[in-house]
Amino acid sequence: MSDYEEGESKFWRKAKENPFVPVGMAGFFAIVGYRLMKLKHRGDTKMSVHLIHMRVAAQGFVVGAITMGVIYSMYKDYVVKPREAKQLAAQK
Template sequence: MSSDDHWSAVEEDTQASKLARKSRETPFVPIGVAGFVAVVGYGIYKLRHRGDQKMSVHLIHMRVAAQGFVVGAITLGVIYSMYKDFVKSPLKTGTKK
């Protein structure tokens, strides 16, 4: 039996460590989720103070705002990923031997 075959509790990933690792790999996903939650919270708050605006119009505005924030976060994430892959560490061109 080699030293790699034994089980260790230290190597086990917890939900918090998985979330932290994924957040470091793709930082714009938690930003998108937080923005979505913020827009929904703001929408719920404004629901009571919407004045004479119809409920359906209010909900459509909040849906568009939440979707816009998430799409913006995804777009920024893709741009960041492309920057990281192509500008920060460009592919090395060379001849194969």
């Protein structure tokens, strides 16, 4: 409850913890918007095939963003934190 009293939304708090969440969302909406604009000029391509390609591209971007987020969090947990712990131990 105290997190919401500070005036910061849950989205911004989560975005600070994992910056790839807004990147994934922005990429998803950008791809969907682009493909919807291209819908007029799809030529002989069936509507269902065009929509499937749009969905696969958007999902692929989101999966890539999730993968990068997992790699980033593993880097923070297993590389940065042990380094900081060693530096603190060396200072004492």
